[in-house]
Amino acid sequence: MADSSDSVFIDMESISLGGKEYLVKTHHGTVSVAVFGDQDKPALITYPDLALNHISCFQGLFFCPEASSLLLHNFCIYHISPPGHEFGAPPICPDGFMPSVDDLADQIVEVLNFFGLGAVMCMGVIAGAYILTLFAMKYRQRVLGLILISPLCRAPSWTEWLLNKVMSNLLYFYGMCGVVKELLLKRYFSKEVRGNVQVPESDIVQACRRLLDERQSINIWQFLEAMNGEGLRKLHCRSLIFVGENSPFHSEALHMTSKLDRRYSALVEVQACGSMVTEEQPHAMLIPIEYFLTGYGLYRATLSVSPRSPLSPSCISPELLSPESMGLKLKPIKTRISLEV
Template identity: 30%
Template sequence: MWLLLKSQIISSFVHCSNNIPFKEKNLIQYYFSNAQNGKQEFSEHDIETPHGVLHVTMRGVPKGNRPVILTYHDIGLNHKSCFNTLFNYEDMQEITQHFAVVHVDAPGQQEAAPPFPSGYRYPTMDELAEMLPSVMTQVNSVIGIGVGAGAYILTRFALNNPTLVEGLVLINVDPCAEGWIDWAASKLSGWTSNLVDIVMAHHFSTDELTDNQELIQTYRLHIAQDINQDNLALFCGSYQYRRDLEIERPVVGLNEDTVNTLTCPALLVVGDTSPAVEAVVECNSRLNPTKTTLLKMADCGGLPQVVQPGKLAEAFKYFVQGMGYSKDTFSHDGLFLFLSNSDGDFMMVRSTTTGREIYIPTNYTAKVTHRWLFSGISRYKAVELLMHPDNQSGAFLIRESETSRDCYSLSVLRRTSSSYQDCVRHYRISILPNGWFYISPRLTFSCLHQLVEHYSESADGLCCRLTVPCFIQGLDNAREARPVPTTIRRPTINWKDISRKRSESDNCLVSEGLREAISSYLQMTEDNSWDT
């Protein structure tokens, strides 16, 4: 684990308008070569590109052929206010021990940035993406983390340079161009609101603006005081007039090689109360479901990297492991399978990518037992266990699938006010080639525990929300108070006592159509011995 050095190597800020020619000598070469002996240095430099100057900050040292983590912030923020909370989090620092990090500030958005000269034309979003290759002259590839406008820029960069991007974490990404309704709304809001209010509405929902006053006040002051307002207006204007990314979901076996979409793994992240929820869901619908994961974070608004850095760091760790970088060394050996327990302090494992067999310390492993994971039980047995009277609605278990190899099944109990209507629903849990799990292809999880956590927070398509693992007679199950049964009125009409003959009487309590329906139902249940 390493600490951020307070002393920074800050080069003089070079201000460049569109009229300044591009220089072949790239300053980024300096701070890549300046890192010595694996030391975690922190340096800031200005990189000249064909479309202007980019302010970049380097953390750590490139590690061999491993990719560099490249970040890009949203409007109204810079790399510090957008990412410091996340990258200073303990779990994230454990990851960055193995990867260098390059933070990119959009032109004129860094702290103490001077204003642009009169008549300066700010780069378009496409041009901002075209500036990034100048930052990568000394690296082979990157794993990108972008928020909002930064997520859009990194996506455009990955579409233009697929071989340079190994993976993308896209927070609050919007793949669409601003529609005319959005444009009109922004114009109207501009008459009644200042720039700070518009940016705040971009980041936070209405509820968050009123409920989380401490966070809101902190970022309102930062946007108003730490970011040059003229420069911010130019960046906002560039994002407002962005083009549609024009990506579409490929059809397996039909247009996978020709369709315009991301070819790298992507993790889409959004808070459940963020203003960007609809945009992120739209982006997810356009990407390859076998390479895309949507993470909708509960109890989180427009800045998940600030409000929930621990959850995001854990998700990023699983994302990097899914790309083939091992948990302990993050070397590109793929995932490891346990082969056998050896006598002593070491255990043999095999890389699923290279086939290499190595020994790791047994104290690096721990046995994890989940009460909801069952082995060797059938579908019928799962129903029998879940229908136990001590199980409440939402009780569940996960078992090995009887019909599909290497798959699981989720069995869930749904209780109703009438006990005879209680039922157990079964859902197949499939596994992607990268080892991730899903019930619906639009939502994938790196492990079963994550899947259970998600559906415990929201039913999201299941018959009900998961509550507690299945009760097993004889085990120390934590029982919860069961609700008192409700008193219901017994039906006054017994269907089986109703004659199948039509009644012409006007005083009949049952209409002719309903009588025919009841008659047909009774006939079918008698002939086929169906359950009633």
């Protein structure tokens, strides 16, 4: 699937909710990008988790009226899909080119170059947060800030490696079977919304289960294989990190924030929530994001402030984020002069 050409081409078609889908050809394969909003505004790019897309990963957040007055007012949204994760994606040949996480990060900069974008705001969930963090490390001048949800940052533990290996083998030999779906749902959601014998699954879990039924298992397998790599190091970027207290990646978020400069980063722990804060409790994200963006001169639409305010961020202190708001717990972040994640 790799392409040796220096050119990038595009195939565009209309998609739901007024957005447009662009198929951008890069040196590491074709990337689907769904664009929503005025492309003259500053850019916010998103990247979903394993087996998901921008609808299943971010619609809970972007469908909040408060989010529209904050995010859609200030940004044009560019939803980037991992290879083979877009709607109607054909199966990827398992014997073909398999992009590494570095290749996926390089794809992002090619997408930005195609759209003529400079520095952008980034939002990613779990594996998507890992890819965007790696992108920020490799292309520091292209990233204004990171909004990360339940991010991965360390090499997998033996337990995590074994679990991923089991899931990888099941995907390769049996496809999207029931065991794989249950493992993925546990990865995404807390037990409160997954339901049990007495309590049915929530609507968001049922919708996600239907999406997984439609996924090309070999495409998911390739993304999972790419993610079984090394930890991240030397991140220098303003960051706002969310994690559900019931997320299997809770310790990852704590570790990551312990390595960042507390003047420019904050950790928000969301109670009674799994990894997908964007879907389970999107309202819990709004106040912290609003304060985070204030440091860039960006405000809600009701404040009558131009969305094209200069993006020159000031120092963002975690104290600005209200610890009591909406059931959130904010943890102080230790400061280190030498940043290593």
